Amino acid sequence: MTEETNQMTSALLYLDDVSVSFDGFKAINGLSLTIEKGEMRAIIGPNGAGKTTMMDIITGKTRPDTGDVLFEGKMDLTQHDETEIAQAGIGRKFQKPTVFESQTVRENLELALAGNRGVWASLFYRESEEEAAKIASILETVRLTHRANELASDLSHGQKQWLEIGMLLAQDPKLLLVDEPVAGMTDAETVETAKLLREISKTHSVIVVEHDMGFIRDLGVKVTVLAEGAVLAEGSLDHVSAHPDVIESYLGR
Amino acid sequence: MISAFLFRGLAGRIAWVAAAIALIGILVPLSNLFLTPEHALYVPDYIVSLFGKYLTYALLALTLDLVWGYCGILSLGHGAFFALGGYAMGMYLMRQIGSRGVYGDPILPDFMVFLNWKELPWYWYGFDQFWFAALMVLAVPGLLAFVFGWFAFRSRVTGVYLSIITQAMTYALLLAFFRNDMGFGGNNGLTDFKDILGYTLQEPSTRAGLFAAAAFALCLALIISSAIVRSKFGKVLLATRDAESRARFLGYRVEHVKLFVFTLSAMMAGIAGALYVPLVGIINPGEFAPANSIEVVIWTAVGGRGTLIGPIVGAITVNLGKSWFTAQFPEYWLFVLGGLFVAVTLFMPRGILGTLSDATGKLKSLGSGKATALVQDPADASELRKEGEAS
Numbered sequence: 332m333t334e335e336t337n338q339m340t341s342a343l344l345y346l347d348d349v350s351v352s353f354d355g356f357k358a359i360n361g362l363s364l365t366i367e368k369g370e371m372r373a374i375i376g377p378n379g380a381g382k383t384t385m386m387d388i389i390t391g392k393t394r395p396d397t398g399d400v401l402f403e404g405k406m407d408l409t410q411h412d413e414t415e416i417a418q419a420g421i422g423r424k425f426q427k428p429t430v431f432e433s434q435t436v437r438e439n440l441e442l443a444l445a446g447n448r449g450v451w452a453s454l455f456y457r458e459s460e461e462e463a464a465k466i467a468s469i470l471e472t473v474r475l476t477h478r479a480n481e482l483a484s485d486l487s488h489g490q491k492q493w494l495e496i497g498m499l500l501a502q503d504p505k506l507l508l509v510d511e512p513v514a515g516m517t518d519a520e521t522v523e524t525a526k527l528l529r530e531i532s533k534t535h536s537v538i539v540v541e542h543d544m545g546f547i548r549d550l551g552v553k554v555t556v557l558a559e560g561a562v563l564a565e566g567s568l569d570h571v572s573a574h575p576d577v578i579e580s581y582l583g584r
Numbered sequence: 585m586i587s588a589f590l591f592r593g594l595a596g597r598i599a600w601v602a603a604a605i606a607l608i609g610i611l612v613p614l615s616n617l618f619l620t621p622e623h624a625l626y627v628p629d630y631i632v633s634l635f636g637k638y639l640t641y642a643l644l645a646l647t648l649d650l651v652w653g654y655c656g657i658l659s660l661g662h663g664a665f666f667a668l669g670g671y672a673m674g675m676y677l678m679r680q681i682g683s684r685g686v687y688g689d690p691i692l693p694d695f696m697v698f699l700n701w702k703e704l705p706w707y708w709y710g711f712d713q714f715w716f717a718a719l720m721v722l723a724v725p726g727l728l729a730f731v732f733g734w735f736a737f738r739s740r741v742t743g744v745y746l747s748i749i750t751q752a753m754t755y756a757l758l759l760a761f762f763r764n765d766m767g768f769g770g771n772n773g774l775t776d777f778k779d780i781l782g783y784t785l786q787e788p789s790t791r792a793g794l795f796a797a798a799a800f801a802l803c804l805a806l807i808i809s810s811a812i813v814r815s816k817f818g819k820v821l822l823a824t825r826d827a828e829s830r831a832r833f834l835g836y837r838v839e840h841v842k843l844f845v846f847t848l849s850a851m852m853a854g855i856a857g858a859l860y861v862p863l864v865g866i867i868n869p870g871e872f873a874p875a876n877s878i879e880v881v882i883w884t885a886v887g888g889r890g891t892l893i894g895p896i897v898g899a900i901t902v903n904l905g906k907s908w909f910t911a912q913f914p915e916y917w918l919f920v921l922g923g924l925f926v927a928v929t930l931f932m933p934r935g936i937l938g939t940l941s942d943a944t945g946k947l948k949s950l951g952s953g954k955a956t957a958l959v960q961d962p963a964d965a966s967e968l969r970k971e972g973e974a975s
Contacts, residue, residue, distance in 0.1 A: 390833060417835035429830045431823045438819055448835050450844045453817035455589060502834060 341404060343368045345537050349388060349398030350560075358384040359395065360560035366506070371532035373547045373568075374540045376557035377581060380495050382489035382540045383426065385557070391416040392422050405506070420450065422504035426511045426540075428491035435495055436475050439483050440466045443498035466501065472527070473497035480507055489520045496527065507537045513546050525549035544568075556580075587735025593811030600894050602803050602810075605639075613792035618718045619967075629788050632795050634907065638861045639798040640899045643805055643856035645883045645895035647849040650809050652881070653890030654818065655845050656825030660745075661750030662853055664757050665725035667867065669854025671761075672724055674774035674867040675708060676717030676802070681778050687962035694776070695769045701783025714781055720849045721858040727754075729850030730843065737839040737846075742828070751874050758872035780862050798859045802896070805852050809892055812845075821845060882925045888935025897936055 338444060344366040351359045359381045366372055376382055384507055387393035388400060391413045400408040406419055417423075431439050444462055446452070461552075470476040473493040478486065492512055499507050512528065513521040532536060541547055546552060547568055554571050556563040564574040571577050593601065593843050612635070619626040642668050651657040683690040689695040693703055708714040719795075732753060735747055763768035784789040823831040824841050831838050861867045880899075887898020901922070909917045918960055932939045 392829075392935065411831040413829070414835055414837045417833050423833045425830070429827055431819075431826050431830070433822055433826055441816065442819055442831075443824055443834055450817065450840055453820050454812065454815050456816035476811060498834070 341368075342366060342401075343403060343484060344389065344538075345399070345401040345404065346385075346389075347399045347401075349395045349400060351384065351388065351393060351395045359388065359459055362398070362557070362561050364555060366536055366538060368542065369532075369536055371528070371539065371550065371552045373535040373536060373550055373552050373554045374557060375544075375547060375554060375571075376380055376563070379559075380557040381416045381560040383510065384560075386423065386510060386538075386540070389416075389508060390421060406443075407561070408427055411577075414448075415574060416500075417504075419539060420505035421508065422499040422502045422506070423508045424492075424495045424499055424510055426514065428488065428495050429484075430483040430491055430494050430498070432482065434483060436478050436483055436486070437466060437470070437479040439494055439498055440469055440501045443501040445501070445503045469497045469500050472530075474499065474523075489516045491517065491522070493527075496524075496531075500531065505536060507531065507535055512539065513541065513543050521546050522549065588957050589815070590807055590811050592814055593650045593807040593809070595810070595814060597893065598806060598810040599661070601896070602806050605799055605806065605896075609796045609803065612799075613796045616792050616795075617789060620865075624791035629791060632788070632791050633863055636791065636795040636798050637860060637905050638865065639795070639802050640860040641880075641883065641903055642858045642896040642899040643798070643802045643859070644853055644880055645887065645899040646802070646805055646809060646892060647852040647856065648880050648884050649889055649892060649895040650812070651846055651849045651882060653778075653892075653895075654813055654821045654825065655842060656742075657842060657846060658881070659750045659846075659849075660747045660874065660877050660881065661752075661754035662849075662880050663874075664750075664872055665729060665850040665853035666860070666876075667754075667757070667761075667869075668725045668856035670718055670726065670861040670867040670871060671723045671768060671774070671857075672711075672854070673858035673861045674718040674777075675720075676714060677712040677777040677780060677862060678774050679708070679712040680780065681776065684778055685776070691817060693774070695764075695772065695852030699764060708767070718858075725854035725857075726847050728853040729847045731802045733843045733846040733864075737842045738837075751877065754786070754872050754877055758869050758874070769868070769882075771869065773866060774861075775866040777862065777865055784860060784956035785865065794859065794863050798863070801859060802853055805855075806892060806896070808852075812848075813892065817841075833949040879921070882921060882928075884935075886924060886928050886935055886940070890939030891935070892936045894935045894937035901936070904928035 333368070339558060342365045344364070346362055346364040349359055349362045362381065362385065365387075374382055374385075379406060385517065389401070389408060390397050391408060391411050394409055402408050402416075402419060402421065408416055411419070414507060416468060416559065431442065438470060444466065446456075446462075457476060467476070470479050475486075475490060479489070483491065492515075496509070496512065497514065499509070508527070511522050516524060521543065528537060539550065553563045554568050556571050556574070556577050558576075558580040563580060564571045564577050606859055612632060615625050616627045616629065616632050633921055644662065647665075648659060648662045651659055678693045679695065685694040685697075687694055689697050692701060696704070704957070711720070737751060741749065760766055761773075762771055768774065777785050779785055780790065784792065802927050805901075813821065820831065820841055823834075823836070824838050828838055831841075857867075857871070883902050884895040885898040886902055887896065888894025902921070905920070906917060913933070928935065934942065
């Protein structure tokens with residue numbers, strides 16, 4: 332479809348001076364961000380800071396007005412749609428848990444499982460033992476083995492969040508975008524989720540958007556603070572929370 | 585591979601229904617041809633024709649269920665694919681008349697002679713061959729659905745907007761086919777057919793054969809549809825229906841999924857139309873009427889969408905009702921039909937079949953003490969699920 336840019340950066344994900352506006356409102360304003368291979372990054376910021384819009388840009392849902400978005404240094408994400416970007420290896424968990432409600436937990440994972448997504452391939456698909464074992468292990472990881480054959484719509488809110496994380500695992504992308512994974516979870520579930528994400532980050536690169544400061548502390552990773560569509564501060568949680576601009580932006584509102 | 589694929593379609597309830605349709609397709613023609621009218625099990629000629637017509641309606645409703653019930657594409661123009669298949673068959677039957685027409689022209693159908701046409705239009709070439717007509721029965725609706733779907737799904741037209749443009753499509757075809765210079769008989773359509781493949785259409789044995797063909801087509805379409813919805817592709821269909829953008833973010837090319845199922849459904853609808861025309865003996869532009877397509881939606885909703893069997897039950901039940909009502913109280917039928925749709929939407933959103941299996945599900949769970957005990961056998965589990973998906 333488009334000529335791929337030459338290798339410009341070693342980073343897994345590279346955003347440079349990205350801007351997008353909706354009806355004159357600058358949702359993202361000169362945002363630059365780099366995620367290295369194997370890194371887990373937390374992104375925080377007040378409402379309207381552009382966190383979700385940033386995810387929309389990375390996954391091809393929204394096209395930026397200006398700026399570069401490169402995946403693995405060569406794929407220009409602004410030139411591809413959601414399907415192509417997903418197939419290239421970027422997975423996404425939505426803010427509101429989005430699972431296929433009318434299908435069972437296991438079927439949700441089957442759908443997410445990496446593999447050929449074509450029409451013919453799915454028509455004549457037969458699950459291999461390997462794939463069955465992979466689904467079983469993911470069910471174990473997200474603690475849903477006992478509910479594997481129940482409809483996803485019957486799960487609790489927290490379980491749906493976990494199922495969606497499990498679907499990301501099944502998809503096995505190179506980069507996971509996780510939008511507010513602990514929204515609506517109990518404290519115990521939040522602690523478990525942090526554990527789960529740390530486990531996932533051993534083998535995947537992850538970007539987590541979250542409001543819950545305790546959860547971010549549990550993750551113990553580099554934090555990027557967004558405000559008004561641009562990066563306000565970057566560093567450890569203690570570093571950014573001591574930053575005067577951050578205090579201003581959070582407390583000034 | 586294909587047989588293994590089809591075999592998968594024969595699971596659970598579908599196998600019983602497919603077997604029942606096949607049995608009807610064999611026994612009814614046999615009874616009609618070989619039993620005497622005095623016999624208790626004799627099926628009279630008019631019943632064979634009437635129910636043959638219902639079987640083609642059932643097939644049409646089944647094709648709508650595949651796109652609406654499973655993929656969420658509410659097509660309000662499925663009657664167009666049915667009519668196009670019917671016209672392709674009608675053109676073959678027209679050319680079979682040969683010099684037996686009123687004007688006795690060996691090549692030109694009567695309406696062309698009447699319009700003072702000298703030559704057969706190029707698009708009528710080939711329709712003297714059955715194989716060519718049969719190919720067109722599939723190709724014309726398939727191509728229209730493919731081109732229409734290609735643009736609509738790529739532009740991400742969904743929901744009520746998509747329904748409206750499918751309605752506009754069938755309306756445009758209605759107006760086009762009404763025109764005399766289109767070359768399809770205009771207002772009167774195609775009729776006065778004599779024979780099909782050398783068999784006289786008025787013969788009871790031909791009618792019985794057509795009935796058997798309609799039953800066979802319905803049975804095969806049911807098995808194919810069931811194999812599709814039970815494959816992984818069927819899960820992708822439901823995923824597209826329930827959370828289209830999620831399916832995209834998982835890497836599925838949603839527009840290809842929709843395009844495939846829409847085109848396949850249109851081709852099967854074309855077959856239904858092609859079987860309908862020799863049974864009723866006429867095809868005219870009225871078949872493109874938007875109201876016809878909406879009626880198909882009502883049959884499907886009444887029977888229970890997303891169940892495959894429901895639309896078959898719905899099409900036959902509603903049309904039985906229609907036959908009875910239009911004979912007894914002709915002026916009230918449309919009110920009854922409208923009222924039926926409202927009542928089903930309000931009180932039986934899952935249709936006849938969904939409501940029935942809810943009831944049997946409750947009975948079973950009363951018997952076994954708890955609802956979860958229902959889900960033992962994986963085939964049963966998926967059966968229950970399929971019904972759940974309809975809501």
